Amino acid sequence: MKLETLKAMSAEEQYGLFKREERLFHFVKAGQLGRTDLLELGQRADRIRALGADEAGLRQLNSLLPHKRVMLYFNQPSSRTFFSFMNACHILGMRVCENRDPSLTSEKKGESFADTICTFASYTDMIIMRNSDNDAALKAVAALQDHSHTVPVVNAGSGTSEHPTQALLDIYTLMREFKELGGIDGKKILMAGDLARGRTVRSLSYLLAEFKDVELYFAAVPAFQMKDDIREFLTGRGISFQDVDDMSEALPEMDAVYMTRVQDEHDTSKGASAAVASSAFHFETAYLDRMKPGAVVLHPLPRREEIPPEVDADPRAGYWRQEENGMWARAALIAAIFNAEIE
Numbered sequence: 001m002k003l004e005t006l007k008a009m010s011a012e013e014q015y016g017l018f019k020r021e022e023r024l025f026h027f028v029k030a031g032q033l034g035r036t037d038l039l040e041l042g043q044r045a046d047r048i049r050a051l052g053a054d055e056a057g058l059r060q061l062n063s064l065l066p067h068k069r070v071m072l073y074f075n076q077p078s079s080r081t082f083f084s085f086m087n088a089c090h091i092l093g094m095r096v097c098e099n100r101d102p103s104l105t106s107e108k109k110g111e112s113f114a115d116t117i118c119t120f121a122s123y124t125d126m127i128i129m130r131n132s133d134n135d136a137a138l139k140a141v142a143a144l145q146d147h148s149h150t151v152p153v154v155n156a157g158s159g160t161s162e163h164p165t166q167a168l169l170d171i172y173t174l175m176r177e178f179k180e181l182g183g184i185d186g187k188k189i190l191m192a193g194d195l196a197r198g199r200t201v202r203s204l205s206y207l208l209a210e211f212k213d214v215e216l217y218f219a220a221v222p223a224f225q226m227k228d229d230i231r232e233f234l235t236g237r238g239i240s241f242q243d244v245d246d247m248s249e250a251l252p253e254m255d256a257v258y259m260t261r262v263q264d265e266h267d268t269s270k271g272a273s274a275a276v277a278s279s280a281f282h283f284e285t286a287y288l289d290r291m292k293p294g295a296v297v298l299h300p301l302p303r304r305e306e307i308p309p310e311v312d313a314d315p316r317a318g319y320w321r322q323e324e325n326g327m328w329a330r331a332a333l334i335a336a337i338f339n340a341e342i343e
């Protein structure tokens, strides 16, 4: 299947193609998951986490997918996504192989991306991939389709476009944080930093649209503001959003603040991001005094100077909990793709 054919399809047509027997198979775009899926995956993650708390439960989890082998194929740096996926696979008893350096695959010898993907599919049962190309996961699905490989692809971050599993763990985190506060419905969520190139906030916007009366606030300098495609999507879904110039002024109203790092690896000219003064959209320690008691500060991490380490001591600093949630949410996703029954 040609990439152009796949890209010309509507989102709904693509989502249909990413399913097998009405179940999630390829996970390429956050929008594939609806509210029911998110609630179900959250419950599944909680069950896996509860079982993972003791040896007997871990042994039970270990016996779920020992017959499955997975390829982790990452061509961009990663600490959390790579290792949380690897450990999620280990928890489920899977065998993992990996490539994190494209100079060590035959791509270095001139092999096409499509042939490389098909090679991994010849040996393993799932490909979890991070790639600098916006369309990499789509290209992988197209290549596998052409070669009749029935191996699911999980997008662990593609260029500046999407990071669907991060969005899944972010929703899981918000569900847990707001458990006693009526859930995600009706919450005000501010996203700050580099919203133009931050793939996490883009994917998260798709998933937040699944919740009722959510209000989104975009706090960024013009050069880093949220792109029009996301704005058009939110408008189409009737989700309220607005731009914020003064972050500290907006904070007392917010239920969640989602900070992001400047994505300068995508600069087209050297030092382009550094020339943009964006420190007005950093989280200052004093901001904690302006926030509601039940609010939460999130960040996909890694952070630089946008959240000072002193903030970590406040119980509303949720990013370390968020990081840990990622492993359980990813285990839930993999178990769901393979239809592994968890008691």
Ligand code: NCD
Binding pocket: 080, 081, 157, 163, 166, 199, 200, 260, 261, 300, 301, 302
């Ligand atoms: C994010 C990413 O890779 O997009 N990191 C992550 O997966 N937790 C965010 C970032 O790198 O800034």
